[in-house]
Amino acid sequence: MKKIVFITGTRADFSKIKSLMIEIEKSNEFELFIFVTGMHMSKNFGYTAKEIYKSGFKNIYEFINHDKYYQMPAALASTIDGFSKFVNEIEPDLIVVHGDRIEPLAGALVGVLNNILVAHIEGGELSGTIDDSIRHSISKLAQIHLVNDELAKKRLIQLGEDKNSIFIIGSPDLDILSDNSISIEEAKAYYDITFKNYAIATFHPVVTELEFIKEQSEKFVNALIKSKKNYIVIYPNNDLGFEFILKSYEKLQNLSYFKIFPSLRFEYFITLLKNADFIIGNSSCILKEAVFLGVDGINIGSRQQKRNGLNKVMQSSYESDEILKAIQKVKKKEKTIHKKIKEKSSAKFIKLLKSGIFFKISKQKMFKDLKI
Numbered sequence: 001m002k003k004i005v006f007i008t009g010t011r012a013d014f015s016k017i018k019s020l021m022i023e024i025e026k027s028n029e030f031e032l033f034i035f036v037t038g039m040h041m042s043k044n045f046g047y048t049a050k051e052i053y054k055s056g057f058k059n060i061y062e063f064i065n066h067d068k069y070y071q072m073p074a075a076l077a078s079t080i081d082g083f084s085k086f087v088n089e090i091e092p093d094l095i096v097v098h099g100d101r102i103e104p105l106a107g108a109l110v111g112v113l114n115n116i117l118v119a120h121i122e123g124g125e126l127s128g129t130i131d132d133s134i135r136h137s138i139s140k141l142a143q144i145h146l147v148n149d150e151l152a153k154k155r156l157i158q159l160g161e162d163k164n165s166i167f168i169i170g171s172p173d174l175d176i177l178s179d180n181s182i183s184i185e186e187a188k189a190y191y192d193i194t195f196k197n198y199a200i201a202t203f204h205p206v207v208t209e210l211e212f213i214k215e216q217s218e219k220f221v222n223a224l225i226k227s228k229k230n231y232i233v234i235y236p237n238n239d240l241g242f243e244f245i246l247k248s249y250e251k252l253q254n255l256s257y258f259k260i261f262p263s264l265r266f267e268y269f270i271t272l273l274k275n276a277d278f279i280i281g282n283s284s285c286i287l288k289e290a291v292f293l294g295v296d297g298i299n300i301g302s303r304q305q306k307r308n309g310l311n312k313v314m315q316s317s318y319e320s321d322e323i324l325k326a327i328q329k330v331k332k333k334e335k336t337i338h339k340k341i342k343e344k345s346s347a348k349f350i351k352l353l354k355s356g357i358f359f360k361i362s363k364q365k366m367f368k369d370l371k372i
C-alpha cells in the first residue's frame, strides 16, 4: 500500500483537504497519515485538532510547532524539524499540502529535501498579500499541482511549471458544501446561538499592514457595534498582528448581540453561513463559500484584493463609516446556490491518484521557459 501523508495547520486547510482524505481512507490501495500542527494544536485558537479526530480518521499525529507567543519563523523552523522526523519514520510515497501557510511550506520543503513527491493543492491562486509569496514558493517546490481552474494553471505555467504536472480538480471545499446535512437548528443548538437573524464577522491581520492593524480592527469593531445587528464573530488566524484583533474583541465580550468563537466546525460553520444575513470581514470564504451559497458578502480592505469574484461582493475600506454604510445596504434576499458541481474534486483527485500518474512524475523538476 502506498503511504500518503497530509499536513494540516489550520481550519482553513483542513476544510479544503478533508474530502480528499476521506477518499484515501476509504480506498484499500493507500494508507493515509495526517500530520496535525499549527493553530490546530493551540488551546487559544480552539484546539481544532479535535475536529480531525471527530471526522473519524485513524493515523493522526499531533505536533506542537509553536510556544505561547506564536512566532511564524520559529514555527516554520520547528515544523520543518518535526515533520522531517515524522517523514523519516513513515517513509511516505507522497506528501500532500494545501494553500499558502507556513505548515504547507514546511511540508513541501521536507518532501523535496527528502526526495519525496509533493502534491500542492490550490496553487496558482492570488489573494494579494504575503500569502501569495508563500503559495508560489510552495508551488515552486511541489512536483505535482492540483489546481482550481484554467487561470490557476496558466499562472503556474507562467511560474515555469510543467503543464503536464498540473491537474485541474476544482475546489475541494465545495464538495463538503454540496453534501452538508447539518440543519440550522442543530448548528444553533450546538453553539448555543439564540439569535433569529445574525451576520458572521471574521477579520484577519494583513502582515504588511502591521502598524495599522490595531486601528483597523478597532474601526471594524466600532462599525459592528453601531450597526445594532447580531453577530457571530470568529477569531482571526495566527498571522503576525492577530493579538490586536483579539484585543479589540474584548469590547464585544459582554454585549448580548455578539457571540465570539475561536473557530466553528466546518459543516456547522457552513450551515450558519448559509442562513446568515451576510458575512463581513476579510476571510477568503466571503469570496468562495458565501458566493457559492448566495450569501451577501462585505469584503474589507486589501487582504483579498486579487481574488476572483470581487465583483460579486460589496467592498469597503477600513473606515467605520464606510463599513456601516455597506452593512446598511445589505438587503434580505432569497439565497440561490450559484454553481452546480458536475464531478467532485475528491472524485477527480482519487481517480488521478489511483491511475498512478502522480508516481510517474519526475522528482527532478525542470523550469519551463515561456516562448518569448
Ligand code: UDP
Pocket (backbone or CB within 6 Å): 011, 012, 013, 015, 173, 202, 204, 234, 237, 262, 263, 264, 265, 266, 267, 269, 282, 283, 284, 285, 289
Ligand atoms: N471556517 C471554518 N470555521 C470557522 C471559520 C472558517 O470552518 O469558524 C472555514 C471557512 O469556510 C474557510 C476556511 O475555514 O473555508 C478558512 O477561512 P478563514 O477565514 O479562517 O481563513 P482564510 O481562508 O481567509 O485565510
